[in-house]
Amino acid sequence: MSQKQAVLDLGRKTDTQLVTLRGLQFWLYATNVLSPFLPVYFQAKGYSSGQIGFMMMLGPLLAVFFQPVWGYLSDRLGTVKKIVFLLWTLSILSSIGLFASTGYGPTLAFVTLLYFFWLPSLPLMDSITIKATERRGQSFGSVRLFGSLGYTVVLIVGGVLLGKWFGISSLSLIFWATWAVPLVLLFKLRDEPASGERMSLQSLKPILKNKSFLWFLLLVFIISVPHRMHDVMFSLYLTEAGGSDSMVGWSWALAAAAEIPAFALLSRHLHRVREFNLIGLVCLLYTFRWLAYAITKDPWVMFALQAGAAVTFAVFWITVVHYTVNILPKQLTSTGQSLLAMVFLGFAGITGGSIGGWLEDHHGGSSMYVFAAIVSLAAGMIFFGSEIVARRRRETALLKQISKL
Incomplete structure (x- = not known):
């Protein structure tokens, strides 16, 4: 073995970056224990479905306008670690205000701030994970699956604790406990060196001029609407059908656990398929899944349907x-x-x-999933149609090149 190869092997053995990132993915998604239980927590405080839907989504809406700013600052300054630390600190402070609030106004304000600061850390962690795995010859999914694993474990534990011992009013204690480990791990994280030219406002032009990517984002929006509606309203739909707080936790844990094999295996095979065709197929699977939710009234069937995340959301997000x-x-x-x-x-x-909150209040929970199925079917047709158009353009371009020879 050459001296250079020995140094490289030693570097791999002492490189703990991927281990740290696996731990961070695990605990970052564990902090998302709030999402499935907050609607139940708000319902116990007497808020309507419409109010809950609005509270759960106002923060993400405002984060829309600043999400690219955090990404730009990270690329421009060459650091993910420092920005994530700032966002997490502000998230924890916002959560203290949330759980201390009693009226609708203060609760709305603090839950909005919480998600406003917490959500941008997800794509930043995905970004540094992508860079780290590419440099080390690993797949993104092999690290991201630890996020689903963390979400699963904490939801199971949290569901049991809230359902059998503490009650939904103690949600804050579980949430704050999940932050201890990721804050420690963040100090061990190293920023990954950027590849290519230094980030600048000028370098943003490729995104603004990339019509294919902008069209792709529009299609992602269409298929994501019913999924995000499910994220917010399912916990209420399940409890109204007779499910317990513990079942809420277990149902989301099942969904997260079902995603793990997809995250572990799919990244290795994505190069073999056209992304738009695969997402179009996922849209059709979403259609059948949402229809099943609309038809059933049995909480245990709803619980079992959560396993459908393995062939819907996991495949969609990795792709x-x-x-x-x-x-x-x-x-x-x-x-x-x-x-x-x-x-x-x-x-x-x-x-x-x-939309989900309005449909729940005025037409019942089943109407949400009928709407979701219709939107998913339409999105699938658009994805398949877009791939057909793109293929014809590639064929036309190839024929022009051949004719010039």
Whole structure:
């Protein structure tokens, strides 16, 4: 073995970056224990479905306008770590205000601030994970799956604690406990060196001029609306059907656990398929899944349907992240992921939450999922149609090149 190879092997053995990132993904998504239980917490405080949907989605809407700013600052300053630390600190402070609030106005203000600061950290962590895995020859999904694992474990534990011992009023204690480990791990994280030219406002032009990527973001918005509606309203739908607080936790844990195999395996095979065709297929699977939710009244069937996340959301998210990474320049990785999160968490979030809350209040929970099925079917047709148009353009361009020979 050469001296150079020995140094490289030693570097791999002492490189703990991926281990740290796996831990951060695990605990960052564990802090999302709030999402499935907050609607139940708000319902216990007497708020209506419409009010809950609005509260859960106003923060993501406002985050829409600042999401790319955090990504730009990260790319421009060459640091994810410091910006994430700032966002997490402000998130924790906002949560203290949230759980101390008693009226609707203060509660709305603090839950908005909480999500406003917490949500941007997700694409930033995805960005540094993508850079780290690419440099070390690993797949993004092999690290991201730890996020689903963390979400699963904490939801199970949290559901049991809230359902059998503490009650939903003690949600704050579980949420704050999940922050201890990620804050420690963040200090061990190293910023990944940027590839390509230094980020600048001038370098944003490729995104603004990339019609394919902008069209892609529009399609992501359409398919994300019903999914984000489900994220906000399912916990209420399940409890109204007779499910317990503990079942709420277990149902979301099942969804997260079902995603793990997809995150672990799919990244290795994405290069073999066209992304738009795969997302179109996912849209059709979403259609059948949402129809099943609309038809059933049994909470245990609703619980079982959560496993459908394995072939819907997990496949969808890995594919859209993969497409975003491939279509944009390397130095725009954080910005691209922020724009993707802006659409999914922000625009689609406020739209889905508002529509879902209104439908729940005026036409019942089943109407939400009928709407979701219709939108998903339409999105699938658009994705398939877009791929057909793109293929014809590629064939036309190839024929022109051949004719010039």
